[in-house]
Amino acid sequence: MSRNTQWKVAGFGVSALVLVAALVLANGMPEVHEALSPEASDRDAFAQQALEALRATDPTGELTYDPEQFLIQRFAPDGGLGMSLFLTNFYREYQDTRPERRGEVLARLGRAGVLPEAPASYAQARPLLMLVVRARDTFEAFSQQAGESAPVSWRPVGEVLAEALVQDTPDAMRYVPTEELARWGISYEQARADAVTNLRRLEAAPLRHLTLGVCAIFTNDSYGASRLLLDDVVRGCEVKGDPVVVVPNRDTVLITGADDATGLLTLAEAALEGVQAPRPVDGHALRLTADGWKPFLPGPKSPSRSILENLAFASRVRGYKEQTERLRKEQEHSEVFVASLVPAKDARGRFFGQAVWSNEGESLLPRADVIVFMDAALGPDAPPAATVRWDLVVRDAGTLLMPELGVYPERYRVTGFPSKEQLQRWKADPTAMDVP
Structure with a gap:
């Protein structure tokens, strides 16, 4: 059976489930918006305009368009790779710009394709x-x-x-x-x-108060997110508890306090809007601790919890989607299967990630919340042999599930399959499907 089999998970084909989750997440969370990208012909048409703009600015060297990665590569006259220009952000900006001003976006793209010379000293x-x-x-x-x-x-x-x-x-x-x-x-x-x-030395970006205890930095210089690195700027916002930030796009930093439930809700709602702007960065909330910035989620009863959780999850889905595509391309002549992180939704409306572990051979699994074990001999329409939460599998799997070193987002290599007895023990555990 082909390793490209589309397994059925919880009643959906894997590809269909990705689309279903993306449709829900995309309602205010465009980190997974690319799963619903426009028709390839629209993107290709924009790429042709981009190629024309790049050639008009600098006719030297060869330009090639990669539709799979939606990028243009410029090769130097000597044949060496000069630069790779990813088109996604320019395309989003182009789509969001009034038709009479779209030429300005293409002109800026053309200038961005001229790589500055490296300083000699x-x-x-x-x-x-x-x-x-x-x-x-x-x-x-x-x-x-x-x-x-x-x-x-x-x-x-x-x-x-x-x-x-x-x-x-x-x-x-x-x-x-x-x-x-x-x-x-x-x-x-x-x-x-x-x-x-x-x-x-850049022009000062004043802190704007969205409400009491919630500040924002808005710029138009692509260095707004960089202000996160200026501790005194972040601490210039008076907040309750440790500072918490989200950097939804390159020109925005949102700040509030870890102990401010109302402020966290305002921040979360602003982040939902911010990730829809051109040039998104990430949807995770970060807390400033004694050891630096750390990922943060408020308590389960916080009104902002579900929004911040879904924003973080959407960013995780996006990261794994891009990594999966890249690793599959690298492994196309290998027997190793690169598994996807499959979005799903529980009975309480919370999103979580699944990974399919089959007995067909060696695989690289993403760090999921739940592992779905599939027996290839039963065919793609058969129900899972077991569905078990991640930490329970890690506790018992031993060397069957080993971290893959030097890979981010994290991956785990599986070279075998649990025994029928082990699968039965997991299925008998009443907490096997409890998603954290």
Whole structure:
């Protein structure tokens, strides 16, 4: 039986269940909006306009369009890869812009496709250095593909976000490669300190009070999210308890306090709106602790809990979706199957993630909430052999389920299948399907 079998899970085919969950999540949570992306022809038509804009700005080198990843790659005249330009954010901005002004978006895209030259020395680079904040999986993908010669110098922030060094110009940002820092003889920490100094020199972004105890930073310079890295700016908002933030898009930081139930609800509602803006970043809420930023959710009875939980889940779905596509492409000549994180919804209306573990061979599973065990011999329409919550499986599976090192979002390699006796023990456990 093919490893591409579409298993039936809880009455839905896997692909259908992804679509059902995406339809619900997309109602105010566009982290999974790409699952409902416009027809390929619309995206391809935009890509052709983008190619024309790039050629008009810089006719040198070869341009190729990858419709699967929705990106354009520019190759240097010598055949080397000059840059990769992802089109999703430009496309969203284009769609959200009035028709008479869409030419401005294409013109900006064309300028962004001209990669700034690398400074010859650190003295030339220093005044151009800045820090951007993005979703962590963006840079993990770069690092996993490139290894030691990663094209981005970056560090994790709050587990789910990341900061990265860029060379800033009026028309484009250029990520600073790790090898460039090495050539200059400069550590990441030194370059970061200079980038923070430059960030502070930007035009001040005043804290706007959305309500008592809730502040927002709104900019139009793609460095709004970077203000998260300025501790004194974040603490400039008077809040109840530890500061809690969400950075829904590149130009927005939302701030309130961990002990302010009303403030958290205001923040959550603002985040729902913020992730719908162009250039989204992430939907997780982060709390500032003694050990730095950490993912945060309020207590189960908090009125903001369900919104913040769903925002975080939607970001998790998006991250795994992009990772799954990339890993499947890398593993296309391998027998290893890369499993998806499948969204589902429980009786209380909460979303959770499932992963399918079959006995067909070796797999890479996402970190799910529930594992659905499928027996390939029974066919794709057969009910699961067992459905068990993740922590119960981890407790008992031993070496059958092992972490895959160096992969983010986290993955687990399975090389066998639990015995019938083990599956029966799990099925007999009254808590087997209790989602945390």
